[in-house]
Amino acid sequence: MLLSIRDLRVKAEDKEILKGLSLDVNAGEVHAIMGPNGSGKSTLARALAGHPGYEVTGGTVTYAGKDLLAMAPEERACEGVFMAFQYPVEIHGINNSYFLKAALNAVKKYRGQQELDAVEFMQLVKSKARLLDMDQAMLGRSVNEGFSGGEKKRNEIFQMAVLEPKLAILDETDSGLDIDALKVVSNGVNNLRHPDRAIIVVTHYQRLLNYIVPDFVHVLTEGRIVRSGGKELAFELEERGYSWALEPGGSMNEPAGART
Amino acid sequence: MPTANDTIEQLAQREYKYGFETTLETDTFEPGLNEDVIRRLSAIKGEPEWLLEFRLKAYRTWLEMREPRWHNLKFDPIDYQAISYYSAPKKKPELKSMDEVDPEVRKTFEKLGIPLNEQMLLAGVAVDAVFDSVSVATTFREKLMELGIIFCSFSEAVREHPELVKKYLGSVVPYTDNFYATLNSAVFSDGSFVYIPRGVRCPMELSTYFRINAKNTGQFERTLIVADEGSHVSYLEGCTAPMRDEHQLHAAVVELVALDHATIKYSTIQNWYPGDKNGKGGIYNFVTKRGKAFTRAKITWTQVETGSAITWKYPSCILQGDHSIGEFYSVATTNNYQQADTGTKMIHLGKNTRSTIVSKGISAGRGQNTYRGAVKIGKNAHGARNYSQCDSLLIGDKCGAHTFPYLEIKNTSAKVEHEASTSKIGEDQIFYCRQRGIATEDAVNMIVSGFCKEVFRELPMEFAVEAQKLLSISLEGSVG
Numbered sequence: 159m160l161l162s163i164r165d166l167r168v169k170a171e172d173k174e175i176l177k178g179l180s181l182d183v184n185a186g187e188v189h190a191i192m193g194p195n196g197s198g199k200s201t202l203a204r205a206l207a208g209h210p211g212y213e214v215t216g217g218t219v220t221y222a223g224k225d226l227l228a229m230a231p232e233e234r235a236c237e238g239v240f241m242a243f244q245y246p247v248e249i250h251g252i253n254n255s256y257f258l259k260a261a262l263n264a265v266k267k268y269r270g271q272q273e274l275d276a277v278e279f280m281q282l283v284k285s286k287a288r289l290l291d292m293d294q295a296m297l298g299r300s301v302n303e304g305f306s307g308g309e310k311k312r313n314e315i316f317q318m319a320v321l322e323p324k325l326a327i328l329d330e331t332d333s334g335l336d337i338d339a340l341k342v343v344s345n346g347v348n349n350l351r352h353p354d355r356a357i358i359v360v361t362h363y364q365r366l367l368n369y370i371v372p373d374f375v376h377v378l379t380e381g382r383i384v385r386s387g388g389k390e391l392a393f394e395l396e397e398r399g400y401s402w403a404l405e406p407g408g409s410m411n412e413p414a415g416a417r418t
Numbered sequence: 419m420p421t422a423n424d425t426i427e428q429l430a431q432r433e434y435k436y437g438f439e440t441t442l443e444t445d446t447f448e449p450g451l452n453e454d455v456i457r458r459l460s461a462i463k464g465e466p467e468w469l470l471e472f473r474l475k476a477y478r479t480w481l482e483m484r485e486p487r488w489h490n491l492k493f494d495p496i497d498y499q500a501i502s503y504y505s506a507p508k509k510k511p512e513l514k515s516m517d518e519v520d521p522e523v524r525k526t527f528e529k530l531g532i533p534l535n536e537q538m539l540l541a542g543v544a545v546d547a548v549f550d551s552v553s554v555a556t557t558f559r560e561k562l563m564e565l566g567i568i569f570c571s572f573s574e575a576v577r578e579h580p581e582l583v584k585k586y587l588g589s590v591v592p593y594t595d596n597f598y599a600t601l602n603s604a605v606f607s608d609g610s611f612v613y614i615p616r617g618v619r620c621p622m623e624l625s626t627y628f629r630i631n632a633k634n635t636g637q638f639e640r641t642l643i644v645a646d647e648g649s650h651v652s653y654l655e656g657c658t659a660p661m662r663d664e665h666q667l668h669a670a671v672v673e674l675v676a677l678d679h680a681t682i683k684y685s686t687i688q689n690w691y692p693g694d695k696n697g698k699g700g701i702y703n704f705v706t707k708r709g710k711a712f713t714r715a716k717i718t719w720t721q722v723e724t725g726s727a728i729t730w731k732y733p734s735c736i737l738q739g740d741h742s743i744g745e746f747y748s749v750a751t752t753n754n755y756q757q758a759d760t761g762t763k764m765i766h767l768g769k770n771t772r773s774t775i776v777s778k779g780i781s782a783g784r785g786q787n788t789y790r791g792a793v794k795i796g797k798n799a800h801g802a803r804n805y806s807q808c809d810s811l812l813i814g815d816k817c818g819a820h821t822f823p824y825l826e827i828k829n830t831s832a833k834v835e836h837e838a839s840t841s842k843i844g845e846d847q848i849f850y851c852r853q854r855g856i857a858t859e860d861a862v863n864m865i866v867s868g869f870c871k872e873v874f875r876e877l878p879m880e881f882a883v884e885a886q887k888l889l890s891i892s893l894e895g896s897v898g
Contacts, residue, residue, distance in 0.1 A: 207853050210845055235855035247850035250841075251868025260864065261854035268855065300868065317854065 160185045160222060160356050161325060167216035168198075168205045175201040177381035178217065185324070186353040190367055190392060191360045193378035194400040199360045200244060202378070203329040206358075207241040208234050221325065235261075236268035240323030242314035244330040249301040254313065255283055257301045258320055265321060286319040290346040308339030315346040326350070327358045332366035344369030364396035377403040446505040451498055453477060456604055459504050463573050466580060469587075476593035476603035483597045489759040490788040490820055493665075493728055496702065501667060503605045503638070562622075566615040569624055572640050575611035582613055586644050590673040590710045590736070598669040598730075599706035602638045606671065609639035614649035614680070623878055625654045641672040645680035645715075652683040652878060665693075665727060667702050674709030676717050678739060682709060683718045685877055686733075687885055690725035695783075697755030700727025707731065713739030713768070720876045722885040723750040723758060732790065734763035737771035737799075744773040747873040749885070752785025752817070753893060761791035761822075766802040766832070775806040776872050781817035782893055788820040797828040804833070810840040811869050813862070813893065841869075863890045 161183040168176040175198045183189055193199050205212045206219065208231035219226040226234060249257065263273040274282065283297060290312050302310050311331055318326055328347065332340055347370050351357065359370055367375070367389065375391040376383045377400070385391065385403050395403060447455060456477055460470040485496075562569050568579060575583050593603035610626045626641065645651050668690060676682045684707075693700025703726040709717040719733035735744030746762035764773035779787040793804045810819030821838050843865050851861030867874070867886055874882045 207849075209849055231849060231852040232855050232857050235853055241853055243850065243853075245846075247847050249847065249850075249865055249868055251871035252864055257851075257854075257864070260860070261851075261856055264855040264857070264860070321854065 159183075159220075161226075162220040163206075163217070164219075165217040166202075166205070166219060167214065168201055169213045169215050170201060170211060174215070175212075175381055176205065179378070179382055180217075181376065181383060183325070183356045183358065185356050186351075187374065188351065188357045188359065188370065188372045190370075190372035190375045190389075191358060191378050191383075192362070192364070192375060192392060192395060195362065197378045197400075198381045199362070199378055200329055203241055203244075203327045203358070203360050206234075206327055207231060207239060232264070233268075235321075236265045238324030240318050240321055240326045242311070242318060242326065242328045242331050244333060246302045246305075246310040246314055248303045248305075250303055252301050253298050254301050255280070255297040258283065258317060261317070262320060283320060286316060289319055289349055290316045291342050292316055307334035308336065308343075311335055311343050312339065312346070315343055315350075319346065319350055322355075324354065325356050325358070327360065329360050330362065331359070332361055332363060340366065341369060364392045367392045379404055447502045449500050449502045451477075451501070451503055451605065455503055459605065459607070462504070463576070465576055468584060469576060472588065472593060473604050476600050477605075479594050480597070480600040480604055483600060485597050489730055489790070490786070490822075491728055491730065491757050491759050493702065493757075496665075496667060498601075504607055562620070565618050565621070567618060567620055568611065568613040570611055572606070572609040572611050572642065575642070579611070579613070582644065583611065583642065586642055586673065586675050588673075590675060590708050591671050591706050596706060598704040599671050602640060602669050602671045602706070606638045606640035609641045609670070610643075611641070612643040612651065612653065614645045614651045616646040617648045618646075619649065620651040623652050623654055625656070637666075637668045637670070639670045641670070642675075643673070643682060643684070644675045645677060645682050647677045648679040649677075650681045652685070654685045654687070654878065656687045656689070665700060665702050666691075667704070668726075669704045670706070672705070672707040672733075674707075674717055676709060676711045676715035676742075678713040678715060680712075681716045681718075683720070684709070684733070686719075686721040686723070687888065688721065688723045688725050688729070689888055691727075692725045692754065692756050693727040695754045697727070697784075700756070701725065702728045703731065704728075705731045707733035708736065708763075709734070709744070710736045710738055711742035711744060714741045715739055716743040716745070718745040718747070718876065719762065720747045720873065721749070721760075722873070722877070722888065723748070723760060724888050726758075727756060729756075729758040729760050731758075731760045732762055734765065735773065736765045736767065737773065737802075738767050739771075740768040741770050741772075742768055743771070745876075746773075746775045746777070746791075747876040748776070749778045749780065749870045749873045749889070750787055750789075751780045751889060751893065752782070752787045754783040754785065756783075757786045757788075759788040759790055761789045763792040763794070764804060765792075765794045765796070766799040766804070767796045769799060770801040770803075771799055772802070773804045775804070775808070777806075777808045778870050778873055779808070779810045779819050780813065780866060780869070780889075780893070781810070781819050782813035784816045786818045786820070788822065790822045790824075792824040792826065793834055794825075795827040795829050795832040795834070799829050800831050802829065802832045804835065806834075806836045807872075808836075808838045809869065810838075811866065812840065812842045862893060866890070866893060 159182055163179060163181040166176050166179045167174065179202065191199050191202065201212060205214060214227055259279050266273050292312060302313060305313060331343060335343060359372060372389050375387055375389060377385040377395065453474060456473050460473060559569060591599050593600055612624060614620055643653060674682050674684060690701035690703055711717045717735050721733060723729055733746060737744050744764050750758045750760050752758050761777060762775055775791055777789045779789055781787040789808045791806060795802045806823060808821050812819055819840055823836055825834060827834060843862060847865055848858055848861045852858060866889060874885060877885055
């Protein structure tokens with residue numbers, strides 16, 4: 159088991175958002191977390207990444223046998239947890255490849271691996287950029303500055319490709335993307351599916367899941383996972399709406415977190 | 419659960435690494451200021467009558483003046499009678515070579531990383547070091563002399579090149595200019611003098627290093643740089659002081675004269691003692707810097723201000739000649755209780771004059787950072803252009819950034835652009851870096867250096883690296 163979340167409770171701005179969420183994720187699996195606005199999807203993503211604005215008030219998260227909640231955000235990153243941001247942040251004056259090199263070498267240093275020099279890094283970056291159809295010029299621009307919505311999201315997945323995480327959490331990666339950008343980004347993610355890597359896709363719409371086909375779908379409502387199932391659950395949700403998922407006796411009744 | 423703001427609080431714990439004191443025998447005047455003090459000062463320096471007159475006229479003017487009150491700074495009144503107006507290492511500072519410098523002084527400069535020796539040759543930097551009030555060593559003078567370049571202490575210039583000093587002293591900053599400049603004109607002790615002859619491109623960076631060491635002394639240095647027609651010079655000054663509980667006054671004047679087609683690039687890395695984290699001690703830095711650019715001349719001010727409890731400084735350009743260019747690139751950092759009111763004035767008098775202002779203010783802790791800039795376009799300045807960009811970066815939520823741009827335009831053909839922004843190193847920006855594996859302190863340094871990029875690239879290469887390091891030291895602990 160790569161990730162095991164038990165009864166997780168999280169507060170943001172003094173309001174309890176996650177109210178006892180449990181979820182198990184194995185390496186090689188792709189899990190989709192779906193839910194209406196305000197259900198706590200992004201809170202889950204940010205709490206797992208260690209965002210300081212989110213306070214964990216209860217529960218446990220075990221990641222690769224370690225207590226994830228005890229780690230600082232940068233430690234989590236170095237241990238292989240990656241989050242693709244819903245709103246990637248701009249950093250003026252720092253070019254994209256410089257930023258990524260600093261990140262990659264910080265991770266390598268943490269792991270006691272040899273840091274990459276500029277030449278090795280550029281070779282790596284070029285091969286990964288091809289994967290996402292990234293313009294070389296984008297590497298030389300300031301981090302996310304002046305990027306379109308699609309470019310920002312593409313850049314997130316590009317960073318993921320370079321950092322090669324064990325657990326990737328994609329927070330509403332489809333929001334603000336047109337259909338072409340969605341295809342490119344999804345392609346990038348699919349290329350990064352790997353038996354050693356788990357991916358959690360947080361999304362509001364089923365649309366993304368046509369391109370990134372999940373192994374499991376979970377419905378999150380009011381801070382808890384209320385339904386879990388296979389990829390069909392996403393279609394059913396799309397058809398019937400989230401309110402249906404709340405009704406007792408829906409077609410999928412396997413309780414969240416019960417699967418091992 | 420600690421948030422970025424709590425950790426920002428922790429960051430305000432920085433150490434000032436230049437805070438040591440050197441024990442030396444010094445000649446120091448009793449505190450106090452009157453005409454006799456000025457006469458004694460002038461006599462010690464063996465000054466000609468005209469210079470004494472200049473000082474006395476300034477002093478009499480100063481008596482009638484009052485400290486300016488328009489700045490956005492708060493500090494206790496300065497008692498000008500409690501300051502000593504002259505302090506110098508006792509050994510006669512009449513030195514032929516570096517070996518003759520007092521070993522204690524040399525040790526100090528070595529600690530500061532000012533390589534006052536053969537290394538300088540490799541670095542290609544000629545240094546004039548001002549210790550308290552007296553210039554103690556000027557390196558590479560002979561080599562420069564071969565090109566006709568004069569680089570010496572101000573006192574020496576008065577003795578050796580009185581005609582040049584007399585012609586240009588006060589020609590850009592008159593002795594009536596402002597309270598602090600007028601005080602400086604009365605009591606200035608020493609400083610640097612540079613003359614670049616016609617058509618000569620100075621082959622190395624010229625540099626002055628200022629150090630205030632003695633207690634209760636003010637430092638009033640005077641720098642005069644004259645670039646004759648078609649010449650070129652790049653000049654750098656650095657400043658440090660020991661840590662003391664009381665405030666010390668630094669009121670310098672820098673005058674630049676760029677004659678037709680000449681270029682002067684003046685860079686400052688100011689790291690005076692900023693006071694401790696509770697705002698105790700630190701240098702009061704009230705400095706007047708101004709350059710006059712004649713036809714097709716260019717003056718560039720680049721400053722990185724990380725020190726001082728109070729910074730009051732507006733390096734300015736009078737664009738007198740047609741097609742002359744003025745530039746101002748500034749990074750000013752305030753942390754803890756530091757206050758800075760800094761900016762520039764670009765005074766366009768000639769036709770087709772151009773100016774660029776790029777100001778980056780960084781506030782952390784309880785620091786207050788004010789940009790104050792004026793762009794004046796005279797009625798004959800046809801085709802004048804200005805571009806101003808003022809960006810403020812806030813770290814934490816107890817600091818402040820203020821921007822006061824003044825525009826005075828008397829010619830309708832002028833084109834003036836002003837852009838301003840204020841941003842905050844937010845939790846989100848830091849979190850983004852941390853999520854990618856970059857630790858908080860490194861993230862802050864990265865964000866700050868990106869913010870300052872446009873200014874750093876104007877600095878001479880080796881000093882750009884220095885400036886970046888200094889900045890990260892000065893913000894150390896502002897986010898933890």
